Amino acid sequence: MSPFRHSTFLFVTSRSSDTLGRVERRWLRVMAALLERGATVMLICTPKAALEDPARALGVTIAPYRLDKLNLVRTRSRLRKYLKRYRPVVAHSTGYEADVLLRWAAKNLPVKVAASAVCGSWPPQGVGSFGTWVRRRLDRDSLPRVDVFFADCSDLVERLVDARLPRDRIVLDPPGVSLSRVIREAAAPFEPPLGHPLIGYAGALEHSRGLLVLVAAVPALRAVYPDITVVVAGEGPARARLLPAFSDGRIELLGRVESVPAVLAALDICVFPVADEGTPTSLLEAAALGKPIVASAVHGIADVFDDSDEIALVTPGEASTLAETILHLLGDPSGSAAMGERARLRVVDQYSSTAAVERHLAVYRKLAASLG
Structure with a gap:
């Protein structure tokens, strides 16, 4: 019984x-x-x-x-x-x-x-x-x-x-996260914006997500990859502060999407430049999909994944360091893929x-x- x-x-x-x-x-x-x-x-x-x-x-x-x-x-x-x-x-x-x-x-x-x-x-x-x-x-x-x-x-x-x-x-x-849900939702139809490589963020647009740091990193990224597309998907209070970057073409602001995992699955690099401690759910979803991840070294992330081995951690608020780390991963596709796979296995073993x-x-x- x-x-x-x-x-x-x-x-x-x-x-x-x-x-x-x-x-x-x-x-x-x-x-x-x-x-x-x-x-x-x-x-x-x-x-x-x-x-x-x-x-x-x-x-x-x-x-x-x-x-x-x-x-x-x-x-x-x-x-x-x-x-x-x-x-x-x-x-x-x-x-x-x-x-x-x-x-x-x-x-x-x-x-x-x-x-x-x-x-x-x-x-x-x-x-x-x-x-x-x-x-x-x-x-x-x-x-x-x-x-x-x-x-x-x-x-x-x-x-x-x-x-x-x-x-x-x-x-x-x-x-x-529910692994079965993430895999199911990742298969939802999603037509990504034009451009290569494709990097960005999907999830709640909270001020604590530090997305203006990602915006500030775009010029350094475009200096190396002129056709790079930086995607930000989701809704929330930080959206208004991102509108100028959308207007001048620095980012693609997608708004509410049917499936956050489907957006994450389409990205070459998933970026989480968060300012506050905590673990964004969409970061775990990206890891469950085996995507290469760059994220801030804050409590809730740094004590969940191993730096350099499973995800790449950067100092919060430093756009130049963020851009440098993204460029490093883009320049090493096989190493980035292996890092993403190790993060996926960590989620399967411990964070389901x-x-x-x-x-x-x-x-x-x-x-x-x-x-x-």
């Missing part, structure tokens, strides 16, 4: 974005695996949370009330009543408010508390220095109540250890979504067993 059958698992998120975050995308796969094994899965979220509809479609029970960020005392009281009534063996949170509220609500109850965070989201930030101090103080004071913390990069692991969370309560949970789900289930089994 499955150890999850007839057990209840509660997920709590305070994210209010209209798009799914990395933790929530992973949760959906974990939720599906728990349901397949006979568990009852419940969700508490904010109003209009992006996770609600896809979770409901899986068969997850959505709580009749929402997590209210403006009234934490009432939400904590409701959450504690929910825990007492449904008695989940594990309650798993993400997001500052959800984390702190769950730790408060679960005090002295027979439930194991789990938390998940991505590299750039912890410790939490507030509005202004005082707001940040308050958030970090509340988070730090409640952190000892966490039974297991899923951290997506080794730097975050060390930050948690420095915050005095025992290392044996921390699980390194690197980002992952299947491995991530199994990692969660193994931790849940251990937590449930410790309850007796």
Whole structure:
């Protein structure tokens, strides 16, 4: 009999974005695996949370009330009543408010508390220095109540250890992708712009992606490859700042595309000049496709792939170094292809979504067993 059958698992998120975050995308796969094994899965979220509809479609029970960020005392009281009534063996949170509220609500109850965070989201930030101090103080004071913390990069692991969370309560949970989905979506029709070689970026157009650095590298690239085409595909707030480079022909700005993996598959070199720590999902997709990659040496990338062996890492913000590294890869097609293949094998071995789900289930089994 499955150890999850007839057990209840509660997920709590305070994210209010209209798009799914990395933790929530992973949760959906974990939720599906728990349901397949006979568990009852419940969700508490904010109003209009992006996770609600896809979770409901899986068969997850959505709580009749929402997590209210403006009234934490009432939400904590409701959450504690929910825990007492449904008695989940594990309650798993993400997001500052959800984390702190769950730790408060679960005090002295027979439930194991789990938390998940991505590299750039912890410790939490507030509005202004005082707001940040308050958030970090509340988070730090409640952190000892966490039974297991899923951290997506080794730097975050060390930050948690420095915050005095025992290392044996921390699980390194690197980002992952569904290999079958990436391969399927890479086969979608895509007509690339004219020009050779073809390099660029596809994914969310966030300011943190550092795409203006790629724009600044274009003149040096064109000095060696006059017909090179630099592609930027996707939507997001950074699009407006890229429009001048599109207007003068430095880049091809494709906008929203049907399939990001299809764009990545068409590129000779995939470029991720990110400014902030974290691991872009599209970078993992490019690696899963075996594409040569140039990326910034930031936490979340540098501790996921080996520099020079699996991807080429550069100092963030340095357009000249970025251009030089891209030119080096273009000048060594066989070496670049071999590097891309090694990155693909790393994703297959360590960063598939299947491995991530199994990692969660193994931790849940251990937590449930410790309850007796």
